[in-house]
Amino acid sequence: MNKYLKIVSASLLAVGFYNAQADTLSDVQAKGSLTCGVSTGTPGFSSPDSSGNWSGVDVDVCRAVAAATLGDAKKVKFVPLTAKERFVALSSGEIDMLSRNTTWTHTRDTSLGLTFAGVNYYDGQGFMVRKSLGINDVKDLDGATFCIQAGTTTELNLADYFRSNKMGFKAVTYDTSAQTKGGFEAGRCDALTSDVSQLAGLRSTLKDPSSAVVLGNVISKEPLGPVVRKDDNTWLNIVRWSLNAMIEAEELGVTSATIDNASTSPGVQRLQGKSGKLNESLGLSKDWSRNIIAQVGNYGESFERNIGMSTPIQLPRGVNQLWIKGGILYAPAFR
Amino acid sequence: MFTKLKSLLYNNEIRAILFQVLAVVVIAYFAYQAFDNMMLNIEQRGIRSGFGFLSDEAGFAVNDNFFLEYSPASTNLQAFYVGIVNTLIVAITGIFSASIIGLIIGISRLSSNYLIRKIATVYIEIFRNIPILLQILFWYSIALNTFPSARNSINFFDSIFLNSRGLYLPKLIAGTELYLVLASFVIGLVGYIFIKKRSDKKHDETGVKTNTIPHFLALVLLLPIVAYFTFGVQLEYPALKGFNFRGGVDLSIEFFALAFSLSIYTATYIAEAIRSGVESVDKGQKEAAAALGLKSSWAMRLVILPQALRVAIPPIINQYLNLTKNSSLAAAVGYTELVTIFSGTVLNVVGQAIEIVMLTMLVYLTISLVISLVLNIFNKKMQIKGR
Numbered sequence: 277m278n279k280y281l282k283i284v285s286a287s288l289l290a291v292g293f294y295n296a297q298a299d300t301l302s303d304v305q306a307k308g309s310l311t312c313g314v315s316t317g318t319p320g321f322s323s324p325d326s327s328g329n330w331s332g333v334d335v336d337v338c339r340a341v342a343a344a345t346l347g348d349a350k351k352v353k354f355v356p357l358t359a360k361e362r363f364v365a366l367s368s369g370e371i372d373m374l375s376r377n378t379t380w381t382h383t384r385d386t387s388l389g390l391t392f393a394g395v396n397y398y399d400g401q402g403f404m405v406r407k408s409l410g411i412n413d414v415k416d417l418d419g420a421t422f423c424i425q426a427g428t429t430t431e432l433n434l435a436d437y438f439r440s441n442k443m444g445f446k447a448v449t450y451d452t453s454a455q456t457k458g459g460f461e462a463g464r465c466d467a468l469t470s471d472v473s474q475l476a477g478l479r480s481t482l483k484d485p486s487s488a489v490v491l492g493n494v495i496s497k498e499p500l501g502p503v504v505r506k507d508d509n510t511w512l513n514i515v516r517w518s519l520n521a522m523i524e525a526e527e528l529g530v531t532s533a534t535i536d537n538a539s540t541s542p543g544v545q546r547l548q549g550k551s552g553k554l555n556e557s558l559g560l561s562k563d564w565s566r567n568i569i570a571q572v573g574n575y576g577e578s579f580e581r582n583i584g585m586s587t588p589i590q591l592p593r594g595v596n597q598l599w600i601k602g603g604i605l606y607a608p609a610f611r
Numbered sequence: 612m613f614t615k616l617k618s619l620l621y622n623n624e625i626r627a628i629l630f631q632v633l634a635v636v637v638i639a640y641f642a643y644q645a646f647d648n649m650m651l652n653i654e655q656r657g658i659r660s661g662f663g664f665l666s667d668e669a670g671f672a673v674n675d676n677f678f679l680e681y682s683p684a685s686t687n688l689q690a691f692y693v694g695i696v697n698t699l700i701v702a703i704t705g706i707f708s709a710s711i712i713g714l715i716i717g718i719s720r721l722s723s724n725y726l727i728r729k730i731a732t733v734y735i736e737i738f739r740n741i742p743i744l745l746q747i748l749f750w751y752s753i754a755l756n757t758f759p760s761a762r763n764s765i766n767f768f769d770s771i772f773l774n775s776r777g778l779y780l781p782k783l784i785a786g787t788e789l790y791l792v793l794a795s796f797v798i799g800l801v802g803y804i805f806i807k808k809r810s811d812k813k814h815d816e817t818g819v820k821t822n823t824i825p826h827f828l829a830l831v832l833l834l835p836i837v838a839y840f841t842f843g844v845q846l847e848y849p850a851l852k853g854f855n856f857r858g859g860v861d862l863s864i865e866f867f868a869l870a871f872s873l874s875i876y877t878a879t880y881i882a883e884a885i886r887s888g889v890e891s892v893d894k895g896q897k898e899a900a901a902a903l904g905l906k907s908s909w910a911m912r913l914v915i916l917p918q919a920l921r922v923a924i925p926p927i928i929n930q931y932l933n934l935t936k937n938s939s940l941a942a943a944v945g946y947t948e949l950v951t952i953f954s955g956t957v958l959n960v961v962g963q964a965i966e967i968v969m970l971t972m973l974v975y976l977t978i979s980l981v982i983s984l985v986l987n988i989f990n991k992k993m994q995i996k997g998r
C-alpha cells in the first residue's frame with residue numbers, strides 16, 4: 277500500500293511491543309547519538325545543505341540536547357518528517373525527540389501521549405499571495421483557493437478564520453512543503469498559507485521571489501517548540517532545560533566565545549558547571565550546559581545565524597526577543 | 612491405550628491438524644501480548660482512545676466533494692464518508708477507463724499491423740516500468756503547467772470550463788423535470804433491451820438478423836433528448852466569480868491527474884492479461900471461426916474474446932484491486948480520498964492512530980472483498996457457459 281500507511285501501521289506495531297519502562301537518556305547514550313525528528317526542509321528552521329549538513333534554529337535545539345547528553349553537538353541523526361508523520365514517529369520511538377516547527381496546542385499536549393518541552397519560536401499563521409493579484413489584506417481573499425500542508429494547525433486555523441469571517445474558500449492540501457510551494461508556483465492556488473516564519477523562507481526559494489508578497493495579517497498563535505514522549509519525565513526535563521540554558525545564556529550575556537571566560541557571576545558559574553548541582557537531577561555531567569553554549573551558542577546566536585537579519589530569511593527578533601528587551605522570551609530561573 | 616494414542620500422534624492427518632492448532636495458538640498469544648502491551652502504553656501515556664472522536668467537529672475543509680453534505684463544521688464521521696466516496700469514485704473511474712484502454716492496447720498488441728503492434732508494445736513497456744507514484748506526480752505537474760489559469764479557462768459554449776484547477780460542468784438541479792427525463796431514459800433503455808432480446812432470440816432460432824441500431828438510437832438517445840427539450844431541466848452553470856468558478860459541478864485537476872495516471876498504468880497490466888488470454892485460446896478456434904466464414908473482427912468478438920476473458924479475468928481482478936489500493940497515493944497530489952482525509956488530516960487532528968488506521972483498513976478490506984466477489988461471480992458464469 278502507500279508509504280505513509282506503512283509507516284503508521286509499522287509504528288502501531290512498534291507501540292504494541294514498545295517497552296513501557298522508558299529511559300531515553302540511557303538509550304541515547306548507549307546508541308552514542310540522538311535521533312531527532314526535523315522537517316523535510318524549512319529554511320532557517322531545519323534544512324539540509326547540499327552535502328547533507330542540517331542547520332536551523334530547530335536543528336540547534338537537537339544539537340543542544342546532543343551536547344548536553346553526549347558532550348558532542350554533532351552526534352545527531354536527523355530524521356526528516358512531514359507534518360503528518362511527525363507525531364507517530366515520536367510516539368512509536370522512531371525518534372528520541374521532535375524539533376520541527378510544531379505548534380503547542382492543547383490537544384497535542386494532552387491526548388497524543390506527548391509533551392511539549394518549551395517554545396523556541398513564537399509564530400503565527402500568515403499568507404503569501406501572488407503579487408499580480410494586487411491584494412494586501414486577507415479580507416480580500418474571499419472565495420480564494422489556498423495551498424496548505426496536511427496534518428498542520430494551518431488547515432484548522434484557515435477553516436476557523438474563514439468561517440468566523442463568513443468568507444468562502446477552497447484548500448488544496450499537500451503532503452510536503454515542496455509540493456505546497458509547487459502548487460502555489462504553478463497557480464493551483466491564489467495564496468499559500470503557513471506559519472509566518474516559514475513564508476519568508478519559502479518565498480526566498482521561489483523561482484521568482486518578487487512575484488509573491490507576504491501579507492501583514494497574522495490569524496493565529498503558533499508557539500513552536502520541541503516535543504517528547506509523555507512517559508519519560510527526566511528526558512522531558514533534559515530537553516526543556518537544554519533550551520532554557522540557551523535562553524539563559526543570552527540573558528546573562530554569555531556566548532559561545534565567552535562561555536569559558538572566568539566569571540564571578542554566580543549565574544554564569546552555574547551555567548559553566550563550576551557551581552551548583554543542576555546536572556544531578558537530570559543525570560548529566562557537570563559541563564552539560566557549558567557544552568551547549570560552547571558548541572551551539574546562546575539563543576540569540578542561534579537566531580541570528582539561522583534566521584536573523586543577516587540571513588536570507590531576515591526575520592526580526594520581534595516577540596522572540598528576551599523579556600528584558602521587550603519580548604516574551606523568558607526562561608524559568610536557572611538555579 | 613497408550614499405543615493407540617501413539618499411533619494417533621503418528622497419523623499424518625492428525626499431526627497436521629495438531630501443528631496448525633499449535634501455530635494458531637502461538638500467533639494468538641503474541642497478538643494478545645502485543646495488544647495488551649499497546650493498551651497499557653496507551654493508558655500510561657494518556658493517549659485518547661475509543662470512537663468518540665467520530666462525532667467531534669472536523670474543523671478542516673475538503674477540496675473534492677461530489678455530493679455529500681460537508682463543511683468544516685461537519686463531524687469527523689462525515690469527513691470519513693466523504694473520504695470513502697472519493698476513494699470509490701476515483702477507483703471506479705480508474706477501473707472503467709483502465710479496462711477500456713487495456714482492452715484496446717491488449718488487442719492492438721496482437722494486431723497483424725506492425726505499426727499498431729509496436730505502438731502497443733512501446734506503450735506497455737513505458738507505462739508499466741515507471742513507478743506509479745512518479746507517473747502521478749508527472750501528469751499532475753503537466754496538467755498544472757499546461758492548462759490555463761482560471762481567468763483564461765478553455766470555454767465550451769459558456770457552460771463547460773477547463774483550467775489548471777479543474778473541470779467545471781453545469782449541474783442538473785433535482786426536480787420534477789429532471790426525474791421525468793431520467794424516467795424517459797430508463798423506459799427507453801428497458802424498451803431497447805426488450806427489443807434486442809427478442810431479435811437475438813429470433814436470430815438464434817431462425818438465423819434472421821434484425822438491425823437494432825435504429826431502435827437503439829430512437830429509444831436510448833432520441834427519447835431522453837426529446838424529453839429533455841419538452842420538459843426542460845434546470846441547470847446551474849459554473850461562472851467565474853472573483854478567484855474561482857462557482858456553481859455547477861467541479862472536478863479537481865488532482866482528481867483527473869490521479870484517475871488518469873492510475874488508468875494508463877493499470878491498463879498495461881490489463882492489456883497483458885488480455886493478450887495472454889487471447890494467446891491461450893487454441894489456434895484451432897480461430898481457424899474454425901474462419902472456416903465458418905466469420906470475419907476476423909467477428910471471430911474476435913464472438914469466438915476468441917469470450918474464451919480469452921475466462922483466462923484473463925482473474926489477473927484483471929487483481930489489477931482492479933491494485934488500482935483501488937494505489938488510489939491511496941493521492942496524498943502526493945492532494946486529491947482528498949480516504950487516506951488523505953482520514954488517516955492523514957483526521958489522524959493528525961485527533962491523534963488516534965489505532966482506531967483510525969483500523970477503520971481505514973476495514974474500508975479497503977471491504978472494497979477488495981466486494982470487487983473480488985463481484986468478479987468471481989462473473990467469472991463463474993463465464994466458466995459454466997463456455998463448456
Ligand SMILES: N[C@@H](CCC(=O)N[C@@H](CS)C(=O)NCC(=O)O)C(=O)O
Pocket residue numbers: 314315316317318357358359377378379425427428429430451452453454456470471474498500
Ligand atoms: N506549526 C504548524 C505547521 C507546521 C508545518 O508543518 N508547516 C509546514 C509549512 S508549509 C512545514 O514546515 N513543512 C515542512 C515539511 O513538510 O517538511 C503545526 O505545527 O501544525
